[in-house]
Amino acid sequence: MSRQIVSANRLTDGLVVFRTAAGTWTERAEDARVYSVEEAEIEVAAASREGTVVVGVYAVDLEEQGSAPSRLRERIRATGPTVAYGPAAVISPRRAAGA
Amino acid sequence: MYRYDEFDHQVVRERVAEFSDQVARRLSGDLSEEQFRPLRLMNGVYLQLHAYMLRVAVPYGELTSGKMRRLAHIARVYDRGYGHFTTRQNIQFNWPKLSDIPAILRELAEVEMHAIQTSGNCIRNVTTDAFAGVAADEIEDPRPWAEVLRQWSTFHPEFTYLPRKFKIAISGGAQDRAATFFHDIGIRLVRAESGDVGFQIIVGGGMGRTPRVGRVLNGFVAKSEILSYLEAILRVYNLHGRRDNKYKARIKILVDALTLEGFRAEVDAEWDRIRGSVVEVPAEEVERIGAYFADPDWQALADNPPELAAARSRSAAFNGWVSANVMAHRVPGYAAVTVSLKPVGGIPGDATADQMDALADFADRYSLGALRVSKEQNIVLPFVRQDQLYALWQALVAEGLATANKGLISDIIACPGLDYCALANARSIPLAQMISERFSDIARQHDIGEVTLNISGCINACGHHHVGNIGILGVDKRGEESYQLVLGGDATQTAAIGDIAGPGFTAEGVVDAIETVIGVYLAQRQTGEPFIDTYRRIGLTPFKEAINAAR
Structure with a gap:
């Protein structure tokens, strides 16, 4: 039986959020409520009415075992870029020069 | 500016x-x-x-x-x-x-900046050669014309809802550094036999799922008539371009459908109606705009000053950086410097706020306050005195911005890919990082020499993989990232779309395949022959055979 979580982007800052059991939104995919496909469809319809809170509500398939999304795109979306970026990713001068 | x-x-x-x-x-x-x-x-x-x-x-x-x-x-x-x-x-x-x-x-x-027309089905930001106004091979500076086009296209009421986005590039060099053959319209400044300078107009180039090398629509359009000619092209496209299918909506598809001759006939008919009308840009306006791009007060300097020669012989690292990242300038004693945003293991095109501030300071100190963004995702300092190159290099070294790889295999062009992009099918950045790690030895990169390497995370081709000498296209193969290798692409005036070199690879596999490709090149090249010339001489087959043998 396929399981899904419900996701969207938060309107104000665009960050990825997930629907909780309390009907709120969380940035942590692991805190998302897990639905059956039928339940998720109902929840997506309900959450889509929160147009001043979130954008682009949809259901995300989970792996058969575990709680991670099944598609790579959704796993990256849930956990962020797979590469370090910004000030945390600055390459040391020595390395940058290929020395 | x-x-x-x-x-x-x-x-x-x-x-x-x-x-x-x-x-x-x-x-x-x-x-x-x-x-x-x-x-x-x-x-x-x-x-x-x-x-x-x-x-x-x-x-x-x-x-x-x-x-x-x-x-x-x-x-x-x-x-x-x-x-x-x-x-x-x-x-x-x-x-x-x-x-x-x-x-x-x-x-x-x-600070006179905005985000207007950076998206949507309108005429997007006009691009040009990052070395405009300073390149030694330039017929004329294309920037005043790029600015004329910016003013013409900004909020142009007729072209705000085109069938699809529309990209224009203009280049003034004998060498095309603006990929004019891969834009909806490419414009090259050319000199006619009469000595007059005008525009060669190339139309219907593009990448994406239907890559096309643009074709010459008109060999010479006079400066005084450029806007009516472009307006005629845009009108024909706006009227006849497809709106029923976004994948068939770019002008290249229309040019295919009408044939070049048929498209030209439509454009010429429209041009006849509006030529010389109010649409044209007045000469005094061109002159007014041109004045903003007047030369700075150059100092009377000589090429190759003794301090430069001395520093080059003293420091091999500096010498390597000069050979790769410093370009000849049309004014003696000056140089155009490329600051690479491609450090080993870095993210192509990314710069931190601190690095941007440092670049601004270096521009003030060494380049008359001027910088350029290149289509290769690097930063150019266009007005550097040759006798200050060593001081600039030392400053760049301290900021981790002195990677000496311009035009070399680790100067990778890559789209954000699946790490950021909602359209992507595969990641680009980690692959770029793996390739730059594999080829991190800068001496080896210099030995391999000039080669362009482009990575796109989907068929939309934002990383221009079709025109990389080595191109990589990321695809989703039954839920797994897979990478197709294409070889022989060329974004310059000898434009070519790369050939697919067989079935896809894993990320690790494609890095190995690139190693194999480079091995074939090194074994087959003649003295002084860059990768693309060897490829053209020997063709895809030896590369493909070696890749398959190593699979």
């Missing part, structure tokens, strides 16, 4: 006010997402995989130190401390809050 007049300021201020109001109405719920989406796209605001993305126009890639500092400030205050320079000479911020975007646009407007 060009400075806004009161009209420019007013137009941008009014747009900021309008969009700020639209954002407020979206946040309050007065506008639905469906209503708001086309409005935000007209202002460069996308919703990507993780957050909003704001694409800021850098008209024809030209920046001042003041503008660069403002971009750094925006990265620091409103984003996560960095920005990403793109193949269309723009900058993208990956994490702005929608609620902050009005403030960001106000801050940009103060």
